[in-house]
Amino acid sequence: MPGFPIQIEVLPVIETRRLSKLFKDKKRGEIRAVDGVSFTCKPGQIYGLLGANGAGKTTTLRMLATILEPSDGTAIVCGHDVVEAPQKVRANVGFLSTATALYPRLTSQEMVEYFGRLNGIPEADLKKRVDEILTRLDMNSFRDRRCDKLSTGMKQKTSIARTLIHDPQVMIFDEPTLGLDIMTARTIIEFIRECRQRGKTVIFSTHVMSEVEKLCDVIGIIHGGKLLVEGPLPELRRKCSEDDLEEIFVKVVGPHYTNAEAHTS
Amino acid sequence: MNSHAVSVVYRKELTEWLRDRRTLISTVIVPLLLFPLIILGFSYLAVTLVGKAQKEVPKIMILGGNDSPQVVAALQKIETVQIVPYATDWKNQISEKEIRAAVDIPEGFQSALEKNEDQTVRIYFYEGEIKSAFGAEHIEKSLKGYRDQVVKERLAAKNIATSVLTPFEIKQENVAPPEKVSGATIGGFIGYLVILLCMTGAMYPAIDLTAGEKERGTMETILSSPVSRVDLVLGKFLLVLSAALATAVLSVLSMGISFAAMRYFNASVQSGRGEASALILQLGPKPVLFIFVMALPLAVFFAATLMTIALFAKTYKEAQSYLTPMTFLVVIPAVASLLPGVELTPKLALVPILSTSLVCKEIIAGTYHWNSIAMIFASTCVYAAGSLFLAVKMFQREDVLFRS
Numbered sequence: 001m002p003g004f005p006i007q008i009e010v011l012p013v014i015e016t017r018r019l020s021k022l023f024k025d026k027k028r029g030e031i032r033a034v035d036g037v038s039f040t041c042k043p044g045q046i047y048g049l050l051g052a053n054g055a056g057k058t059t060t061l062r063m064l065a066t067i068l069e070p071s072d073g074t075a076i077v078c079g080h081d082v083v084e085a086p087q088k089v090r091a092n093v094g095f096l097s098t099a100t101a102l103y104p105r106l107t108s109q110e111m112v113e114y115f116g117r118l119n120g121i122p123e124a125d126l127k128k129r130v131d132e133i134l135t136r137l138d139m140n141s142f143r144d145r146r147c148d149k150l151s152t153g154m155k156q157k158t159s160i161a162r163t164l165i166h167d168p169q170v171m172i173f174d175e176p177t178l179g180l181d182i183m184t185a186r187t188i189i190e191f192i193r194e195c196r197q198r199g200k201t202v203i204f205s206t207h208v209m210s211e212v213e214k215l216c217d218v219i220g221i222i223h224g225g226k227l228l229v230e231g232p233l234p235e236l237r238r239k240c241s242e243d244d245l246e247e248i249f250v251k252v253v254g255p256h257y258t259n260a261e262a263h264t265s
Numbered sequence: 266m267n268s269h270a271v272s273v274v275y276r277k278e279l280t281e282w283l284r285d286r287r288t289l290i291s292t293v294i295v296p297l298l299l300f301p302l303i304i305l306g307f308s309y310l311a312v313t314l315v316g317k318a319q320k321e322v323p324k325i326m327i328l329g330g331n332d333s334p335q336v337v338a339a340l341q342k343i344e345t346v347q348i349v350p351y352a353t354d355w356k357n358q359i360s361e362k363e364i365r366a367a368v369d370i371p372e373g374f375q376s377a378l379e380k381n382e383d384q385t386v387r388i389y390f391y392e393g394e395i396k397s398a399f400g401a402e403h404i405e406k407s408l409k410g411y412r413d414q415v416v417k418e419r420l421a422a423k424n425i426a427t428s429v430l431t432p433f434e435i436k437q438e439n440v441a442p443p444e445k446v447s448g449a450t451i452g453g454f455i456g457y458l459v460i461l462l463c464m465t466g467a468m469y470p471a472i473d474l475t476a477g478e479k480e481r482g483t484m485e486t487i488l489s490s491p492v493s494r495v496d497l498v499l500g501k502f503l504l505v506l507s508a509a510l511a512t513a514v515l516s517v518l519s520m521g522i523s524f525a526a527m528r529y530f531n532a533s534v535q536s537g538r539g540e541a542s543a544l545i546l547q548l549g550p551k552p553v554l555f556i557f558v559m560a561l562p563l564a565v566f567f568a569a570t571l572m573t574i575a576l577f578a579k580t581y582k583e584a585q586s587y588l589t590p591m592t593f594l595v596v597i598p599a600v601a602s603l604l605p606g607v608e609l610t611p612k613l614a615l616v617p618i619l620s621t622s623l624v625c626k627e628i629i630a631g632t633y634h635w636n637s638i639a640m641i642f643a644s645t646c647v648y649a650a651g652s653l654f655l656a657v658k659m660f661q662r663e664d665v666l667f668r669s
Contacts, residue, residue, distance in 0.1 A: 024664070067488045068663055087491050095489035101482030105281040117273040118490040146284075162486075 011079075012040035013170055013201040014047070014064065018073035021059050021225075033059040035225035036073065041201050041218070043169075046192065048216035049205040050249060056225040057205035058097075061174045064203065065095040078169050091119060094163030097174035104148035108139060108158045111147060112165050119166035133161045153184045160191055171195050173204035177211065189215065209245045219245075223253045266499065270492050274500025282470060282504060291469050292508060296462065296516035301523040315395070323365035323400030324349045326358070330370035333378075336386075339411045340368065346403050359391050365400030366390040368408075378415065456625025457599045458520070459513050459556055460618060463564040464571075464595045466512025467505050468588055471571035474501045476584035484666060498572075498660040502653065505568040513560065517553065552628045559628070559642060563621050565649035567595075569656040576659050579668060602626060614640045617648045 021034040034056040041047040051057045062068040064075055066086035075082045078092040102111050109130060116126045134143050137157050142150060147158060163171065173192065177185035192215055195202050206212060212219055213233065220230040229236060229252050233245070240248045282288050325346045330337045341348050349364060358364045369387040371377070377384050386408055390401035420427055478484045487497065571588060578584035595618055601607060602622035609623045620641045627634065659665055 062485075065489050067485060068667070087493055090489065090491040093489070097485065099482050100486040100489065102486070103277075103281060103483055104481065105284040106277070110277075110280070114273070114277050115490055118270065118492045120269075120491070166491075 011043075012076075013043045014039075014041040014075065014077050014203060016040075016060075016064070016073070016075040019060065019063060019070050019075055020072035021056075021063060021068065022071040032225050034063070034070075037222070037225070037227045038073075039220055039227060039230055041203055043201050044196060044199050045201060045217040046196050046215050047201075047203040047218045047220065048212045049203065049220050049222055050207065050209075050212050051205070051222040052207060052253070055222045057222055058174050059225075060222070061095075061097075061172050061203065061205055064089075065093055065172050066090055067095070091166065092169050094166075094168040094171045095174075096159055096163050096172070096176055098176065098178040098180075099174070100159060102147040102150075102155055102158055102162075105146060107144050107146050108150065108154070108161075109134065109143040111158055112161045115162045116165040121166065129165065133164055137161050152180065153187065156180070156184050156187055160188075169200060171200050171202045171204075173202065175205055175207070177206070177208065209249065213245050221249060221252050223256050226256075228252050228256065267493065267496050270496040271500045271503070274492065274497055275503045278470075278474060278501055278504040279507070282473075282508065285473070287469060287473075288508070292466060292512045293515065296512060297519045301519055304520070304523040318396045318399055321396055321399075322347050323396060323403065324363070325400055325404060326351060326355050326364050326367040328355065328367055328369040329372060330374065332373055333370055333375035335375060336370055336408075336411060340404065340407055343403055343407045346400060356389070359389060359397065362391075362394070362396075365394075365397045366404060368404050454603065455517070455520075455629060456556060456622050457603055459517060459560050459625065460563060460599050460622055461595065462513040462516045463509045463560055464567050464592065467509035467564065467568045467571050468592075470505045470508040471568060472575045472578075472581055472584040472588065474505060475572055475576040476578035477581050479578075479666075480580045488666070494660050495657055498657050502568055502572060502656060505572055506564055509564045509568055510557075510561075513557070513564070552631075555628045555633075555638075556625050559621050559624055559638070559645075562642065562645040562649040563618065566617065566645065566652050569649065569652035573652065573656045573659045576656075576665055577668065598622065609634070609637055611637075611640070615644050617645055621645060 016038050018036045018038055019034055020032065020036055023031045023033050025031050037056070037060055039047070049057045049060065059068060063070050063082060064077060066082050066089050069086075070083060077089045080088040080092070082089050102108075103114075106114065112130050112133065113126060116129060117123075121129060134140055137160060139154070139157050139161060142154050145154075147155065150158065171192070173188075176188045176192070180188065189211060192202055192204065204215075216233065218230065218232055219236060221228050229239070231239070236245075236248050237243055240251050242248045242251060323346050325340075326349050327337060327340060328351065352358065355364065355367045359367060367389040369389065371384050371386070374384065374386070388401045388404050388408075391397040416430070417427055420429070478487070488494070571591070574587050574591070575584040578587055598616065598619035599622045602619055603626075607613075607623065609620070609627060613623065614620045614637055624638060624641050628638075
């Protein structure tokens with residue numbers, strides 16, 4: 001039966017509603033890592049969360065990926081609530097961070113297959129799907145090599161293949177280039193751009209200004225768990241009457257940056 | 266719970282586990298090689314040492330006896346000892362192992378014997394020294410023979426039959442079935458070993474699949490997949506359980522083979538240990554099967570508890586330092602069951618580990634008290650379910666998974 005694509009309005013793919021996260025720390029007591037963050041990402045956009053270390057980027061993205069549960073507020077990802085249907089959210093999300101390592105004793109191909117199976121891809125389709133992705137990412141030369149024997153670049157490709165196996169609508173990248181050399185980091189940047197071309201929605205965090213300038217359609221500056229400013233780069237330039245993103249960042253974050261923070265971080 | 270997801274997780278963990286060299290060592294090599302080597306080595310050593318001691322002709326010194334040539338002649342007739350000339354430092358020579366024993370014939374022994382007077386022949390030896398004990402044994406045997414002969418001669422002189430000395434015989438007869446005997450001797454040890462191996466077999470994978478995963482940074486990776494945390498922990502738990510049971514099964518198997526080999530070794534030398542090993546082989550599959558049925562809930566308990574504790578740790582090393590003291594908690598009740606006189610009572614049936622160890626001892630001894638077996642199985646199942654529930658709960662806690 002032919003479908004009737006009637007588009008009324010572009011619904012956001014990610015929408016956070018006063019998303020908050022409290023951590024209990026023995027020494028410092030209660031910490032509001034994320035404090036009432038609300039923003040939306042439209043389909044096919046790259047949203048960049050820009051912030052210093054400890055600003056709340058990782059916690060926000062982990063809540064979107066349902067790895068952590070919000071203490072307060074919620075987020076809707078691809079129409080599913082992160083609190084009420086976390087498994088459905090994860091089935092629509094590909095999550096990649098520098099902390100997401102590979103299983104050392106599995107081969108590159110097995111790693112991708114494992115995540116295919118966890119995503120409920122039937123065995124009959126799995127092989128075809130894996131072959132397709134491994135070929136697309138040019139991984140055939142090392143697909144049977146164990147992950148602990150791979151180079152950093154090969155590991156990154158395997159991680160990318162792992163996040164793509166279930167063809168998620170949303171990609172979440174938490175500081176994806178942290179600690180990578182320039183060439184490997186470039187692969188990741190290229191990949192993020194390709195995701196947008198394929199119509200995926202991307203949200204990623206970083207503290208590298210140049211990455212944000214190059215990639216992002218919308219930028220959110222986060223500090224002390226609060227989203228301070230949000231908008232496309234030209235809009236931010238206008239608001240702050242500054243041209244350079246670094247200057248914009250300093251202007252936005254500066255008033256909130258305390259001496260105490262300078263000592264703790 | 267989604268059984269498909271659990272099996273996907275389990276199969277992946279199994280693949281990784283089998284590819285780990287440490288697994289090979291702790292689960293396969295140690296039980297399959299170390300046990301036979303230890304058991305065979307010890308028994309071989311014992312057999313050869315005892316044999317050597319038995320073969321040696323001990324040097325014996327006679328103190329005095331110049332006025333009693335008959336008893337000296339009787340002693341000199343013993344082929345298994347060598348009589349050496351008298352020396353004043355005989356006591357020292359025994360300590361220095363130059364001679365093995367000395368026999369002191371009192372002065373005027375022969376004449377006192379004829380006059381029917383009380384007297385004592387002393388044998389000096391070095392206690393704890395097996396060769397010295399053998400030497401003393403030979404002397405005593407010979408002297409007893411001489412004494413019997415004197416008694417017989419006296420009776421004959423008075424025309425009395427020798428049967429007057431033994432109006433009746435006394436004999437001990439065993440009514441316990443052969444497996445009961447083995448149960449008392451080494452049966453308890455098997456139950457103890459199965460319990461301990463279930464624990465040690467579970468230890469390494471329990472750490473590897475929790476703290477190890479955190480340390481390698483794969484925890485966040487797996488948590489970002491759609492698998493639910495319950496399915497994830499169950500898949501991991503099943504692997505830890507499999508490892509525990511595999512270690513125990515392989516060990517018992519290799520032990521059976523070692524005992525069979527030991528019996529072969531001991532075929533020539535009849536010793537108590539040889540008989541016990543023969544009895545182990547007569548056990549048959551029923552008690553062994555029952556031991557594993559009883560050990561199953563305990564293995565579940567170990568697997569879940571170890572995982573729960575190891576999950577707290579951030580690194581492999583930290584987890585090891587938490588779990589090593591746990592070994593003592595398991596060893597103490599298991600050893601307690603080996604103590605003679607510790608018997609199964611309704612109260613003890615509720616003590617985990619100890620109860621299973623005790624019931625294994627009974628099962629091997631051929632006693633099946635169905636009430637206590639059911640009670641112990643049920644109580645251990647309750648502990649197992651509790652610990653598994655705790656492990657699942659622990660896996661849902663962010664402050665444990667992302668402890669920093």
